[in-house]
């Protein structure tokens with residue numbers, strides 16, 4: 001009997017040591033790719049498996065938030081028809097915004113900027129909704145889901161322009177289709193898919209960043 005109890009203790013001790021090892025190993029993982037995550041402008045249409053989307057939203061669900069309010073909702077969309085509908089609505093919304101004098105549309109991108117990915121261009125998209133005023137928390141969740149997606153080998157692009165359509169005149173219809181809670185509005189979308197480098201190189205196509213001296217102060 002004593003031998004049996006010893007075995008149980010040994011198994012418990014092994015489990016505890018193994019658990020603590022895997023935790024410290026995880027914290028030592030090389031995450032230097034975070035230093036320069038590219039904005040992907042072209043995706044292949046290869047489907048993103050549900051198991052990967054589950055991992056990506058897990059990063060969002062577990063994100064820190066002020067007073068742990070978790071003031072967000074994530075709509076994971078792989079329905080191409082719905083993504084294309086939002087894209088179409090965006091285009092017509094932009095046209096309406098420009099009426100009646102037609103001079104309020106944003107200027108077209110410079111010819112050198114190359115391809116731009118938008119709603120409907122990626123096989124999967126996560127629409128992030130949040131309570132008004134909770135954009136900081138929602139932004140953290142958005143960024144962590146992006147990092148998880150990149151760590152799984154996907155390319156990502158964060159866009160906020162679809163909110164013109166999602167929070168526009170068809171908002172009630174979108175809220176229902178995307179199961180967005182009544183108290184929240186769409187804030188941003190993460191486009192997710194395999195990076196199609198042959199169409200747009202995210203590294204050479206990237207726009208410059210501000211100089212370190214301009215945005216960072218080291219106070220010693």
Ligand SMILES: Cc1cc2nc3c(=O)[nH]c(=O)nc-3n(C[C@H](O)[C@H](O)[C@H](O)COP(=O)(O)O)c2cc1C
Pocket residue numbers: 038039116117158159160161162188202205206207208
């Ligand atoms: C909150 C947020 C909103 C954005 N909205 C849009 C958008 O509506 N349309 C778009 O083409 N890109 C959008 N972007 C992408 C940025 O323009 C892009 O990440 C930035 O210009 C850097 O890209 P680069 O590294 O390729 O130069 C958004 C990015 C963020 C973080």
